[in-house]
Amino acid sequence: KSTGENKYIRYVISNRDWSWDNKFAGAQALVASEFYNGKNDLGELKNDVEPFVCALMPGSSSQQIEPTPGGLLFTRDSSNLQYVTTAITVLFHYSKILTQAQVG
Numbered sequence: 001k002s003t004g005e006n007k008y009i010r011y012v013i014s015n016r017d018w019s020w021d022n023k024f025a026g027a028q029a030l031v032a033s034e035f036y037n038g039k040n041d042l043g044e045l046k047n048d049v050e051p052f053v054c055a056l057m058p059g060s061s062s063q064q065i066e067p068t069p070g071g072l073l074f075t076r077d078s079s080n081l082q083y084v085t086t087a088i089t090v091l092f093h094y095s096k097i098l099t100q101a102q103v104g
Contacts, residue, residue: 025052025086029094036101053094056087 032046055064056073065087068074075083098104 025049025090026093028052029090029097032094033097033101036097036103049090049094053091056091 028045028049031042032049035042035046051062054060054062057063058067058071065073065075073084073087074080075087
């Protein structure tokens with residue numbers, strides 16, 4: 001966004017795997033914000049980040065991650081908080097994007 005160069009968007013589009021140390025889910029959420037700002041050619045990224053968000057959201061019809069009885073997302077037996085922290089950060093920022101775009 002800051003450089004206006006398409007090579008960065010192409011890079012995000014071609015790298016879609018997610019892990020706690022892989023920043024592409026967050027990058028896809030940020031680039032998806034450009035879709036909501038009128039760049040309709042970036043709808044593919046919006047379509048990538050939304051299933052990720054829905055898979056994490058308690059109560060979603062496509063929820064894949066079960067929270068603990070205390071409400072913490074639980075993804076793995078080891079290093080769970082690394083994944084949870086990354087996921088919650090993406091959820092927080094994407095919710096701000098949707099709020100600013102007046103979606104939902």
